[in-house]
Amino acid sequence: MKQQTPAQPAYTGSLVILTSLFFMWGFITCLNDILIPHLKAVFTLSYSEAMLIQFCFFTAYFLVSVPSGYLVEKIGYKNGIILGLLIAGCGCLLFYPAAGYRCYALFLMAFFILAAGITLLQVSANPYVTALGKADSAASRLTLTQAFNALGTTIAPYFGALFILSGAVKTADDINLLNAEELLAYQTAEAATVQIPYLGLMALLLLMAAVFARLKLPVIASQGLKSGSTASDSQPSAWHYPHLVLGALAIFVYVGGEVAIGSFLVSFLGEPSIADLPPAQAGKYVTFYWGGAMLGRFAGAAIMQKVSAVKVLRFNAIAAASLVILSLCSEGPIAMWSLLAVGLCNSIMFPGIFSLAVSGLGVHAGQGSGILCSAIVGGALIPLLQGVLADQIGIHQAFWLPVLCYSYIGYYAWRYPALLAAGKA
Template sequence: MTEPSARPSYRFALVMITTLFFMWGFVHNLDPILIPHLRRSFSLSVLQSAFVDSAVFIAYFVMALPAGFLIRKAGYKCAILAGLLLFAIGSLLFIPAANTQQYAVFLAALFTIACGLTILETAANPYVTLLGRPDKAAQRINLAQSFNGLAATLAPIIGARLILVQGASEQQLAAMPAAARQAALAAEAASVKGPYMALGLVILAIALIFFFLKLPEAETTAADKHGDAPAASSIGDTLKVPAIRRAVIAQFFYVGAQVCVFSFFILFATRAAGVSDVSAADYLGWGCGMAFMVGRFAGTCLMRFIAPARLLLMYAMACAALAVVAMLTQGLASIAAVIGIAFFMSIMFPTIFSLGIQGAGAHTEMGSSLIIMAIVGGALLPLLFGLVSDLTHNVQFGYAVPLLCFLVIAWFARASLQASHGERAATISIGVMERV
């Protein structure tokens, strides 16, 4: 009798949680705009500029377990509010970062934002999978993450026009006296104040809405209250679950690949195709971002007919092939290859996540935390991308790193597919024995 009344509350909760997917997708996809902006302001190498990603994604490693602990002790709503407040504080820290003109302060602001995003993602990803039928969890999380893809389209286009201001050329800067050059770069750096202040205020408004919003309790939370919760607090026990263990490995490499592809796209496009920074940002938004969003919606639909693990395997192999094309071609062909990668990698994060925690029971929250911790791949693998690019003096050769990552994801998908076949065979065998 309670089912009809539960569905509307689930639906409204999904709508509100989906706004979080959009907002963290938007701020993450401003990072590829920040990288060329800060490279210019601080005369950074490719490797040094990769510390932007390191500052962001190291937070996932630091905060994932505390986030899981917060969810278990205070619930999903409190965790979401805490994440939103840190998100807003980090955004507002861009004002003193621009005023002080210190690279370390920018990195601290990004780290603070990422701490908030860690809590939000640790809470929102499993919450979406638990709000409804378990067999539809992969579709549900891919649908929510599709709005993350919409943010990936809009953020580079908007951010490029607000942050990548046209200042003095490199030759003009080099000819300036030191004081004048510093003043010019300071004026350019100030372009981040407005966008990030507006972002911080929007996040505070969303936090206010969530404060007054009544969120439905997820089913596993209720189950944990009957005595299964202690198992979820053990990292060792959780990692003994094969699906979770594989998902942690796969997510490490997936996030590393995604960050390499998106964060270095502007540098890649300007070097491989000779386009301007703003044109490269448009290719990033209308090309990669749109492909990423369409890929999410298309993947959600295809999962009605193709098992998520099988689709993930097909997409991982397609990405690996396109990474080779991106390494070896020039001009628009290389850009098209990367746009193709964005389309095929679109389903990877949510699908790896849902396959990892599917049927995890009391291990769901800890499993979620560990998979979110694996996002630290986004802090480490871009450094390898930058190192390869600097050593070879060719950013295209950096795509050897995403190539390796996609092969690891293909391994995860194949292992998940074999596991699902084994479970199905075991179920059929048990059914036959019961009938006998």
């Protein structure tokens, strides 16, 4: 295959188009943070019941990642992207009957199908981006496209606050005062507010699928993904590398901690002792959390050219844990802004952990990537556990769970050199 560089028109145009995918799945994923408090009020759910949204969404990563990898090997990256867009579009379409029938179980099914499509998109697009150009600049390309993913997560909360939380969401006490007829009318009206936004998302996803179907993208052989690997296959499988295995656990707790904080922010900012904000206004402040991640990703890409990724990861983990502890030990604006600032620390964690964990895997890099993608299931389990804690000890004190998550990431970064050496032994 003829060697090309990212500066060439074919690759540059393809990267620009692929960037739209990263933006879209970031936007859709972060929109869950707005839907959680909305559906919690509509169906009068407990915190743990509301966290089933994230459970169903991120469980798809665990169940669909490996089959998606096999599928992409069979049908190619471009067809994998198209199929992922179509599946995600079907998930968005399912929101319409779910709202029409006011069925929470149907909503959960819609979240799972939507996430299954996004998982296939990620399995197709991430390695495709790394293969479009020189191996030594792959991390730079992936970091740049992930920055636009963060742009999607930044815009989504504001969009959701405007179009989904725009109405006056009643509290549990207000709902208890409604008679059966009033309750039905309220739930019907509130559930219907998600129909038009998700129909619009469905149309956009289908349009993107049609565009990708007509595009002539460069054909990348699967072997090209391993061409930059120079490590030997000294171990029988990726599971024999401790820096990979413990790195997967770091991905698990990172995604879980990040999603848990984002999922509870609207409810947290609505607490009288924190900011006492109505849901629509609180939803707009979630933009600062995800916007911090976007800005930090751009800054981190520059910083890591001069400072090692493991040192940056170690610093960010300690800073994140410290900010959450500060929020736990305070109230009012300090508790609010210290928690929102955690987004800035989250910025480099996923690409940092991922790149460190797959380093030196050689021919086992593909298997290692699959293990790390499956670990994203932390976004399903940790928010659910935090929901249980919030029901038992209160939403504020439940944030001790993310403190444990970030503490482990700091431990992984501290132990990383020894773990890497152990894998080479």
